[in-house]
Amino acid sequence: xxxxxxxxxxxxxxxxxxxxxxxxxxxxxxxxxxxxxxxxxxxxxxxxxxxxxxxxxxxxxxxxxxxxxxxxxxxxxxxxxxxxxxxxxxxxxxxxxxxxxxxxxxxxxxxxxxxxxxxxxxxxxxxxxxxxxxxxxxxxxxxxxxxxxxxxxxxxxxxxxxxxxxxxxxxxxxxxxxxxxxxxxxxxxxxxxxxxxxxxxxxxxxxxxxxxxxxxxxxxxxxxxxxxxxxxxxxxxxxxxxxxxxxxxxxxxxxxxxxxxxxxxxxxxxx
Numbered sequence: 001x002x003x004x005x006x007x008x009x010x011x012x013x014x015x016x017x018x019x020x021x022x023x024x025x026x027x028x029x030x031x032x033x034x035x036x037x038x039x040x041x042x043x044x045x046x047x048x049x050x051x052x053x054x055x056x057x058x059x060x061x062x063x064x065x066x067x068x069x070x071x072x073x074x075x076x077x078x079x080x081x082x083x084x085x086x087x088x089x090x091x092x093x094x095x096x097x098x099x100x101x102x103x104x105x106x107x108x109x110x111x112x113x114x115x116x117x118x119x120x121x122x123x124x125x126x127x128x129x130x131x132x133x134x135x136x137x138x139x140x141x142x143x144x145x146x147x148x149x150x151x152x153x154x155x156x157x158x159x160x161x162x163x164x165x166x167x168x169x170x171x172x173x174x175x176x177x178x179x180x181x182x183x184x185x186x187x188x189x190x191x192x193x194x195x196x197x198x199x200x201x202x203x204x205x206x207x208x209x210x211x212x213x214x215x216x217x218x219x220x221x222x223x224x225x226x227x228x229x230x231x232x233x234x235x236x237x238x239x240x241x242x243x244x245x246x247x248x249x250x251x252x253x254x255x256x257x258x259x260x261x262x263x264x265x266x267x268x269x270x271x
Contacts, residue, residue: 017030018073018075019093019096019097020096021089021092021093021096022076022088022089022092023076023077024069024074024075024076024077024089025074025075025076026066026067026074026089026093026096027047027066027067027072027073027074027075028047028064028065028066028067028093029047029048029050029051029054029064029065029066030062030063030064030065031054031055031057031062031063032054032057032059032060032061032062032063033060033062034059034060034061034062035060035061035062035103035126036061036062036064036099036101036102036103037057037061037062037063037064037102037103037105038063038064038065038066038090038094038099038102038103038104038105039053039054039063039064039065039066039105039107039110039253040065040066040068040090040104040105040106040107040110040111040113040114041065041066041067041068041071041107041109041110042107042108042109042110042111042132042251043108043109043186043191043194044152044159044163044183044184044186044191045071045107045108045179045182045183046067046071046072046073046179046182046183047065047066047067047072048065048072048175048178048179048182049065049107049179049251049253049254050063050065050253051065051175052175052253052254052257053253053257053260053261055257056257056258056261057261058265064097064099066090066093068086068089068109068110068113069081069085069086069089069190070186070187070189070190071183071186071187071190072182072185078187078189078190078193079189079190079193080193080197081190081193081194081196081197082197082200082201083112083113083116083197083201084116084120086112086113086116087113087116087117087120090113090117091117091120091121091124094124099124100124101123101124101125101126102124102125102126103125103126103127103129103268104117104118104125104126104127104128104129105129105131105253105264106129106130106131107131107132107251107253108131108132108133108134108225108226108250108251109134109194109198110131111130111131111132111133111134112133112134112198112201114128114129114130115128115130115133115134115136115203115207115210115238116201116203118210118213119203119206119207119209119210122209122210122213125213126214126271127213127214127215127216127267127268127271128210128213128214128215128216128238128240129215129216129217129218129264129267130215130216130217130218130234130238130240131218131252131253131260132218132219132220132223132225132226132231132250132251132252133217133219133226133230133231133234134198134201134226135198135201135202135230136202136203136204136207136230136233136234136237137202137204137233138198138199138200138201138202139195139198139199139201140199141199143195143198143199144195144196144199145195146192146195149188149191149192149195150188150191150192152184152191153184153186153188153191156180156184159180159183159184160180163179163180163183165224165249165250166225166249166250166251167249167250167251167254167255168222168249168255169247169248169249169251169254169255169256170251170254170255179254204237205237207234207237207238208237208238208239210238210239211238211239213238214267214270214271215235215238215239215240215241216240216241216243216263216264216267217231217234217235217238217240217241217242217243218231218242218243218244218245218252218260218263218264219231219232219242219243219244219245220244220245220248220249220250220251220252220255221244221245221246221247221248222247222248222249223248223249223250224249224250225250226250228244231244241267243263243267245259245260245263
């Protein structure tokens, strides 16, 4: 079955509540019952990017995807955008929902949030999955381009082309247009502050403290941003398995959700 066929007629998750977390009202999507699986979105995206995967969940899992500070329907202060702040927001959400220990999957920017939470609160993490990992030794300064971020806000066609480059295998359907609509509404201050936060976040060798935590790193073979070599470096620091998805770009969770879910289920079943 093609990705296009699989995503036709996609349904929204059954509940999309809000939860007070510190200075935020956090919006999240939830589906299923059982072992908690928390899904963390990337930059310029919202929890909706996890919808195709959530639709494929097997019994025994409770998936929760939420909108990061400054994105989607989450309300409250946009700043700061540091990884410790995002990890603090996530930790507060886990407390508010009564989730003591969870499976974590973080995509792109969300991978940095997941790794930061694991560094600060490893006791809350059952398994850690890093999808299209952020730069673990700091984003190169060459990518710190405020003018580019503002252009993404000012020109929706430019934004749409950039997002297509990040998810080349995602079908061009109604869901894709909704993803673009939600992502393009990201707060400007969040966009500008995030690129500096990615420069500043450089855990590097500190990630070796997570060697005892069951971890998986997943890279897309054709990812132009989070390359296979970046995935290898992240996996080496974490002491994690590294899986490369053939013919996939930056967003396996959207491009090939069924295949990605099977990779994750095999990994989780071993823990």
